[in-house]
Amino acid sequence: MGIAVHVEDLWVSIGGRDILKGVNLKVPRNVVFAVMGPSGSGKSTLLRSINRILDLYEGVSVRGNVVVEGVDVYDSRTDPSMVRRLVGMVFQIPNPIPNLSIYDNVALGPKINKLVKSRRELDELVRWALEKAYLWEEVKDRLEQPASKLSGGQQQRLCIARALAMRPRVLMLDEPTSNLDTVATSEIEGLIVELKRDVTVLLVTHNPFQASRVADYVAFMYDGQIVEVGPTGQVFTRPAHKLTEKYITGRFG
Secondary structure: OOEEEEEEEEEEEEOOEEEEEEEEEEEEOOOEEEEEOOOOOOHHHHHHHHOOHHHHOOOEEEEEEEEEOOEEOOOOOOOHHHHHHHEEEEOOOOOOOOOOEHHHHHHHHHHHOOOOOOHHHHHHHHHHHHHHOOOHHHHOOOOOOEHHHOOHHHHHHHHHHHHHOOOOOEEEEEOOOOOOOHHHHHHHHHHHHHHOOOOEEEEEEOOHHHHHHHOOEEEEEEOOEEEEEEEHHHHHHOOOOHHHHHHHOOOOO
């Protein structure tokens, strides 16, 4: 299977305050790996450290090692933009470019990064990404309409298609259903399970029930540290740590 993401002794400070405190994590290739925990535990910061989005923030200090598919993310010779192509990311609130068409939202990244050589290749890539995001059949006859015309769940699947169009090896999803209704959430969860055929999926969620439904492996984070990690069935039925048990049974706090 191999390891897609290897995080070793990762410390992240923002404004002088430690957010991540010596995190160690190994994410196997082509699985859904969920990082769960209460708000403020460092889950989103962990994701942003893996693809170097933290570079865009003021007052951030990062120490430790992150290796993604053999690429040393924080090596001085590593191009951050290459890391962000390798590691796609979808955020909590759907953020398509509203005035661009559905087609152009998916096509923009590959065009800017010169991933295709012809319009035909671009058309094929856009269709492939929309199909992978379970959106093609719903939008194939209105690709030139603004993305703002889509529902919230459709917009989130469009954001997933946009990320997939860059052909990442790892796809990170940061609370991707927290602003969606139950129907749209179910659609996204079904999509997440299917996506591991093509990419390694790293999911952040504050909902242990979601983690139990979609993940092959889970990690429980609390106060900037990994408390427990393991196969989902094992962690949920035989948690090794009392904090994990309290969290998954809803008795946390």
